[in-house]
Amino acid sequence: MKEMNMKSFVAKLAGLVVVCAAVGLGSAQAANYPKNKPREQSWSFAGPFGKWDIGQLQRGFKIYREVCASCHSLDLVAFRDLEKIGYSPAQVKAIAAEYEVPSEPNADGEVEDVPAKPADRFPSPYANVEEAASANNGAAPPDMSLLAKARAPERGFPTFVFDVFTMYAENGPDYIYSLMTGYKDAPEGTKIEEGTHYNPYFIAGEALAMANPLSDDQVDYDDGTPQTVDQYAKDISAFLMWTAEPGLVDRKRTGFMVMIFLIVFAGMLYMTKKKVWAGLKN
Amino acid sequence: MSGGHSSYQPTSGIGKWMDARLPLPRLLYDSFVSYPVPRNLNTWYTFGGILALMLVSQIVTGIVLAMHYIPQVDQAFESVHLIRRDVNGGNILQIWHAVGASMFFVAVYVHIFRGLYYGSYKAPREVLWILGVIIYLLMMATAFMGYVLPWGQMSLWGATVITGFFSAIPLVGEGLQEFLLGGYAVGQPTLNRFFSLHYLLPFMIAGVVILHVWALHVTGQTNPTGIDVKSGQDTVAFTPYATIKDAFALVVFFILFAYFIFYLPDYLGHADNYIQADSLKTPAHIVPEWYFLPFYAILRAVTFNIGIPFTDIVLIDSKLGGVLAMFGSIAILAFLPWLDTSRVRSANYRPLYKQFFWLFVIVCIILGYLGSRPAEGWYVIFSQIFTFWYFAHFLIILPVLGLIEKPLPMPASITEAVLAKKGGAASTPDGAAAAPETKS
Numbered sequence: 056m057k058e059m060n061m062k063s064f065v066a067k068l069a070g071l072v073v074v075c076a077a078v079g080l081g082s083a084q085a086a087n088y089p090k091n092k093p094r095e096q097s098w099s100f101a102g103p104f105g106k107w108d109i110g111q112l113q114r115g116f117k118i119y120r121e122v123c124a125s126c127h128s129l130d131l132v133a134f135r136d137l138e139k140i141g142y143s144p145a146q147v148k149a150i151a152a153e154y155e156v157p158s159e160p161n162a163d164g165e166v167e168d169v170p171a172k173p174a175d176r177f178p179s180p181y182a183n184v185e186e187a188a189s190a191n192n193g194a195a196p197p198d199m200s201l202l203a204k205a206r207a208p209e210r211g212f213p214t215f216v217f218d219v220f221t222m223y224a225e226n227g228p229d230y231i232y233s234l235m236t237g238y239k240d241a242p243e244g245t246k247i248e249e250g251t252h253y254n255p256y257f258i259a260g261e262a263l264a265m266a267n268p269l270s271d272d273q274v275d276y277d278d279g280t281p282q283t284v285d286q287y288a289k290d291i292s293a294f295l296m297w298t299a300e301p302g303l304v305d306r307k308r309t310g311f312m313v314m315i316f317l318i319v320f321a322g323m324l325y326m327t328k329k330k331v332w333a334g335l336k337n
Numbered sequence: 338m339s340g341g342h343s344s345y346q347p348t349s350g351i352g353k354w355m356d357a358r359l360p361l362p363r364l365l366y367d368s369f370v371s372y373p374v375p376r377n378l379n380t381w382y383t384f385g386g387i388l389a390l391m392l393v394s395q396i397v398t399g400i401v402l403a404m405h406y407i408p409q410v411d412q413a414f415e416s417v418h419l420i421r422r423d424v425n426g427g428n429i430l431q432i433w434h435a436v437g438a439s440m441f442f443v444a445v446y447v448h449i450f451r452g453l454y455y456g457s458y459k460a461p462r463e464v465l466w467i468l469g470v471i472i473y474l475l476m477m478a479t480a481f482m483g484y485v486l487p488w489g490q491m492s493l494w495g496a497t498v499i500t501g502f503f504s505a506i507p508l509v510g511e512g513l514q515e516f517l518l519g520g521y522a523v524g525q526p527t528l529n530r531f532f533s534l535h536y537l538l539p540f541m542i543a544g545v546v547i548l549h550v551w552a553l554h555v556t557g558q559t560n561p562t563g564i565d566v567k568s569g570q571d572t573v574a575f576t577p578y579a580t581i582k583d584a585f586a587l588v589v590f591f592i593l594f595a596y597f598i599f600y601l602p603d604y605l606g607h608a609d610n611y612i613q614a615d616s617l618k619t620p621a622h623i624v625p626e627w628y629f630l631p632f633y634a635i636l637r638a639v640t641f642n643i644g645i646p647f648t649d650i651v652l653i654d655s656k657l658g659g660v661l662a663m664f665g666s667i668a669i670l671a672f673l674p675w676l677d678t679s680r681v682r683s684a685n686y687r688p689l690y691k692q693f694f695w696l697f698v699i700v701c702i703i704l705g706y707l708g709s710r711p712a713e714g715w716y717v718i719f720s721q722i723f724t725f726w727y728f729a730h731f732l733i734i735l736p737v738l739g740l741i742e743k744p745l746p747m748p749a750s751i752t753e754a755v756l757a758k759k760g761g762a763a764s765t766p767d768g769a770a771a772a773p774e775t776k777s
Contacts, residue, residue, distance in 0.1 A: 103600060130415075131415070131418050131419070131422065136422075197612075200418075201418065201611040201612075204603060204608065204611040205608055205609070205611035205612045206608060207603070207608035212706070218601075218604065219601065219604065222600045222601060224600070224601055224602075224603060224604065226608075227608075259621065299611075300421070300428070301422060302421065302422070302428035302429075305428070306428055306429060306432070306599055306602070307599060307600065309429060309599065310595065310598070310599025310600060311599075313595050313599060314592065314595060314596070314599070317588055317591055317592045317595055318592065320588050321585065321588040321589050321592065324581065324584050324585040324588055325585050327581055327585075328581045328582055328584075328585050331577050331578060331581050332578065332581075332582075335376070335573060335578070
């Protein structure tokens, strides 16, 4: 009898714990940014069989060169890496030559700016962080190499649980796309700081220092793709996913083979185990 | 090693020669071939083997990474990302090591909770259990220092927060913190010593693992019934029975491991660590890796000073209190064999403990969630409630349960339990001479 009471007490307690937790955690809301969750897009590189859309990466690279590169560096990417997105060695050499990098000191110890070679990495638009900050209202534009992985707004409960099963790993490009297409006038009553620009998708506040960088027909596409902000935003986001992890598609392809191997191996071990244990006398 | 007689019979000439000089093959044969294990071990008992392989996996990937990594504050971040870009197989290698740390903790938590459920810490396995707690502590230190090496934002700020704990210790705290960091703040000397220690500690873990396995082979394994092995019929030889079972479980675990490596490499990490460390920019939320979150919640649950009532005398301020609670929440595990007063090992025969066990699992998961939230409002209050429950589980519930709980009737032997489960006639080959351990 005593035990029965105890049992029901435990059951009630467990219920209470779960209810309290659910109510409490649901109501406890910190003033968190971004105000709007990123809008999920469909990406060619998403999912277990994701592939790069080479045309899209080249368009994204064009946007980087013509728009982003005036303020944002791309420290970790070398010109030779562009061969992985469909440029020939000759094209890469030509692209590299458009940039200047400091040479090795000559016999007299002089350093001069020379055209970059494919092995060089993209030079930064600024000499140092201080110059970058001073030219941009005090906030240095972040390096773009890893940006698509460095920006991941929280998914929240229970979405983050579902993400395990849907293999959702595109928070970065979704965020960048949403930010690029999310600029609008601040709603009435919202005061934003001088020199900042309202964007409800920004991860660290209501407004950011960067003005809306994209407008329709700003970058010429020669493959007939629509020249809209929406398309530009998708293309630059895809390109930045590539710069953040150039090996992403290779990783997934290797993964598929590893998974097949492990599953077949597990099946064989399971049958062996059954056989071994079946021989056990009671 | 099991204290019994050895059944190793060297057949080859070189085998006999070696056996007379250094009987290492005999030791391995007795430990991993003829060693008897209870025949009723279930899947939860395969995680010890899985953990051994995870340690090997981390050491092997880590040694290769160390060949390319540069422990220098201006180059560390870049060197890690150049490994991912320019080293052959580097992308997967780096992910493997980082995800491997998480999977190591997944396995160790299953292993620990299995021990809690089946009462694996009870006599005569107290030393075995305490060695396990030591391994867990070493794992935490290793994982923490490893997380600092990529020199991202969370590396630097995580290290700042964690080493800040030591400054809470009265009198010697500040000096101790400086000694750990090699300076006033996390910087170059910190990175150098953390790299050195991160390389050393896994080998110390390997050493304690050998002691852990030794202690295990002295007492023999527990099993889901919690009844001692009574005859040879209750056991099977480690090889092939346990080896093939462990191998199967290991490969299934590696499917999960591979799933995260190849499809969700960043899921268990933090996006801020893709930003190079910057001592002038504090991240909005400093959060440790997921496997530390319950302890982080306990740390932040202590928001009040503890002093003498009705006076202004503060004995323990909230900072020190939080640190004590956090370390206490781990240290208390070492005292578990003496806090649990029940003589019945397995929760299968302890109807009340079984429920409190699952409640405790839920409490740990909720504490983990709370640890990931900012320390404000309701989150703090819930952290305090669940921190109280965490300690009450060990200090109140376990001692009291052993006294008031009426255990279920237990089978006479492991063999009988196995046969009953199979639905066959429950023959008792041993004549059921020994009564099960029940409470009087």
